[in-house]
Amino acid sequence: MAQLNHETTTGDVLSAYLQGQATEFLRSLRLHRESTTDAQGAEESLEAARALRRAARRIGGTLHTFHPLLDQEWAAGLRPELAWLSGTLAREHAYATRLERLLDALHRLSGTPTVPQPPVRGDVTAVGSTRPGADPAALAVGRRSAGRWGSPRSSAAESGGGWAQPTPPGTDEQGGTPRGLTVGAAKAAALLERQLTLARTRAHSAALQAFGSSRFHAVADNVAVLASEVPLTQATEDLKPLAARAEENLAEAVAALPLGQAGHPYNAEALTHGLAASEAPEAQDAPWLKTRALLRLHRYAQEVLTGSPGGDLRLADAGHALDRHREAADAASAAASAARTPRIAPATAYALGVLHADQRHEVEAARFAFHQAWLRETEAEAEAVSTR
CATH class of the missing domain: 1.20.120 (Four Helix Bundle (Hemerythrin (Met), subunit A))
Structure with missing residues (x-):
């Protein structure tokens, strides 16, 4: 990438950076479209989406900081579209990270044993199970948490069935954590898992819809033009x-x-x-x-x-x-x-x-x-x- 020195103009430096990020955007988009539907392909698709989001953020941020040097109408039109795309793609990853963070915190706070408890008759399908229309990547978090808490439960389990072995009043099996926290943590985990996995699935669907929308195609077309030509108005400005x-x-x-x-x-x-x-x-x-x-x-x-x-x-x-x-x-x-x-x-x-x-x-x-x-x-x- 060009650096600011005596041999290059400021326009060259700004153009080189924007063109590099635009190229990364298009490369990530191609990898995302070429990814397969198996587990490895799903991971590659997520990584490509993250790279595409990073490039979109950098292009949008650069247009914001250096907009006096660029075509005003073009920059003002592209910046909010890049922000929309970046925000749409960020939600799925954010929900997955949030769920994993909360489940880890509950496990740490409650000291819940890692040995799964036997399921209670009448439980509904776990969040981590396979069901029609489910997102395999989103369900991976549910399968990981099942190792911590046993079979996650739905709201039907809120009114019946214990999650821990009988313990003396006021303490859990380890003698340090309040029993209410031990019992409530498992049910809280199931509730959070159900809510956040549903939110992640919806975010995944919204991202897929965004990729197929005319709005996204317009953004991709603008970025493709940017990869070959940057609309500078003041190429020599510092x-x-x-x-x-x-x-x-x-x-x-x-x-x-x-x-x-x-x-x-x-x-x-x-x-x-x-x-x-x-x-x-x-x-x-x-x-x-x-x-x-x-x-x-x-x-x-x-x-x-x-x-x-x-x-x-x-x-x-x-x-x-x-x-x-x-x-x-x-x-x-x-x-x-x-x-x-x-x-x-x-x-x-x-x-x-x-x-x-x-x-x-x-x-x-x-x-x-x-x-x-x-x-x-x-x-x-x-x-x-x-x-x-």
Whole structure:
């Protein structure tokens, strides 16, 4: 990829980056279309979709940062379409990751034995079983969780049948976990599995419909044109001021974050506010999600300038922390949504409440990790300035 130097113009650098991402987009699309329907082909299809999504994000982010150098009407029309495609393709993977995260957390919190309990007569078909119209990739998560909890159950199991062996009141088989959490965790796992697997199946269907839509074909046609010709309007304009503006936007967003509060690894005060009904966690999370989006724009701008997809490791660490923040926040929201299911057993609601609190703790841990990564970056920049 071309780098910014005396021999190349800024238009060459920007064109080379956009054409490279457009080529990656088209290559991933071809691999996705050529993938087979067996297990290996399903995995290849998912990987191709992830690569296509990454390329779409980078093209859209670059159009956003460097739009003054590009044809305004063309860039303004393509950016939202790329965002639509990226968001549509991201949902299936997000639901699968969320389910696995929640099941792992329930297993960790409850200390549930890994030996499957015998099924109770009258159970309906497990989430991980094969059924007409099911997505094999989506059901893989259900099969993995069955090894943890035994046969998952539907809402029919909520009103009858135990999930653990009889234990002394107040404790589980290991003597440390409240028995209500042990019993409720298995039912909570079945409830979450049913809800999130259904959501993932719907997201998979929506992605397939998107691939066959005229809207997607229009996006693919625009990207194919981009792979051969970038509609520049100012080929000699310097890229660095625009990249610096992206960095300034990120710095302003970080300055608005409560980093002093996030500087404590166990932030009970923030957790209390996150659990309060009067102050929704989503309102607290919004500035962090905005910072995550601006951090991505800054990283993509640096990729354009340096020609390196790796970027700054410190920025990568900060980005990973914000990714964990979003995953934990979404998982907490899913647990809260499941707890609002009508007519669930008290033990199930209790387990989901504990799970929600655990994921809000993970949110605070991710904020702390971002705080530490950002401090390292700020200190490194200050040291670089002092040595000049």
